Amino acid sequence: MTTPAQAKSDPFLSDRPVVAPGRPLLEVENLHKSFGSLHVLRGITTTIRKGEVVVVIGPSGGGKSTFLRCLNLLEVPTSGRIWFGGEEIVSGGSLRRDGTDANLSHRERERNLNRYRSDMGMVFQRFNLFPHMTVIDNVTMAPRMVRRVSADAARRKAMELLDRVGLPDKANAYPQQLSGGQMQRIAIARALAMEPRVMLFDEPTSALDPEMVGEVLAVMKELAANHMTMVVVTHEMNFARDVADRILFLEGGNILEEGTPTELFGSPKNARTRDFLGKVKN
Amino acid sequence: MHPLTFAASLASLSSWWSAQSENFYICFVKNDRWQYITNGLWRTLEVALCAVVLGAILGFLVAVVRSTHDKHGRFGFLNAIAKIYITVIRGTPMTVQLLIAYFIVFSNLNDKVLVAILAFGFNSGAYVAEIIRAGITSIDDGQMEAARSLGLSYTQGMCRVVLPQAIRNILPALGNEFIVMLKDTSIASFIGLDDLARGGSIIRSQTYQAYIPFLAVAAIYLVMVMIFSKLLARLERHLRRTGGK
Ligand SMILES: Nc1ncnc2c1ncn2[C@@H]1O[C@H](COP(=O)(O)OP(=O)(O)OP(=O)(O)O)[C@@H](O)[C@H]1O
């Protein structure tokens, strides 16, 4: 763990508030999101503690992606409150277009938004690697631009991460030269390069051929084993069973049930949960 | 063929040939008339190259305003101006725009070259803006989202992620726009600019020869277009080789 003293000297960690002691890393209270007249999230309340792996399951259209995207404000919540590391980043009372404090100027709000996002890694279903950059540039760009890390330090860090996801020899390849599984592992490395405090995964294996799912899940398991805080939307029930500390069942914009894998898979209380698990059982 | 007819046609061919070389001499060599062509050529290149730079800058700014407005609703006023600009430029003939620029908008500017650069630059800007906007729209939203999720600002995401890909995709269309503009500059003779096309005109009016000067001018335009097309194809190949789609 990083102490405040270390944080000063580490270019990746300087300038970042530490989680207020005793507070969960993420707190979500009565979160609502509508797209026009379509009411997608209907009052989500949950907390995510540091080091916890939370898996979100539920039927298509239930709002899983929207929930994740609200957490790092890619979507602006319609109402509700979110605290990140004890700092209120969405506040129902003074909600503005981008969900941050209405008393701040546009520029200040943008800067805060960028800071929150840089502390949350996001992994997308369709990888979203930057096709015009080599793998190493994909991984080093954000630390260099956002954290102002030197080219050398960013490169060293990136090589470590490529090693960690098992692709050290792909540093100079372009994304389109890689397989889907390799691209997703690079995307994970790219997010990790910012040393995020939480990683959000939106169906990271759904766009992959079956034989590549395992390599990506293995990287995610290694992250979980090293106490990364993770929120994972997935249909991989075995992964949920093995890795999750807690599972949320999301349907119709509500968390209908939550619990440990044993509770949820063993004896689901809600009829809808039972129904869903019965359908996806493999 | 009868040997006599053959000899006769040979003779007429050789007299045609000597007449042509005489005409060529009158058109280009006598009184150093070739300078109308070369000076005109530099003028044409000067106007086209300056206008393409102006058009690119304008088009780029307008495109960024338009697509930012489309996505975020910001820049309402600028977007309205940009829309009027594009509509007016694309809805009126270039010749009329040039005349309006010369006789009305910039009527107190004596510099025909400058007026032509401004007129062609503003014209090109409207087309370039729509090309770039289409290029930006064609980039998957996930690219900007990935950039934002890493903490990049909208501007950083635009400059480092979206625009480099957009510009690569639209390079053929942009090159084509330049080539069209290069040829269009020939209508600058309407305001009496001494460009390549006017060089041909002047020679014709002095020598009463139409064929040779105009065919020569046409050939020069053709060669320029072929050279620029070639350079463009090479640039595209180079960009493809250095990764990306
Ligand atoms: N940007 C948007 N504009 C309008 N409607 C949207 C938007 N994003 C999502 N929706 C709608 O919100 C609902 C929930 O979508 P969401 O993507 O969150 O579901 P999901 O649980 O992730 O489903 P899936 O398993 O298919 O990914 C859907 O009906 C979807 O059509």
Ligand SMILES: [Mg+2]
């Ligand atoms: Mg989804």
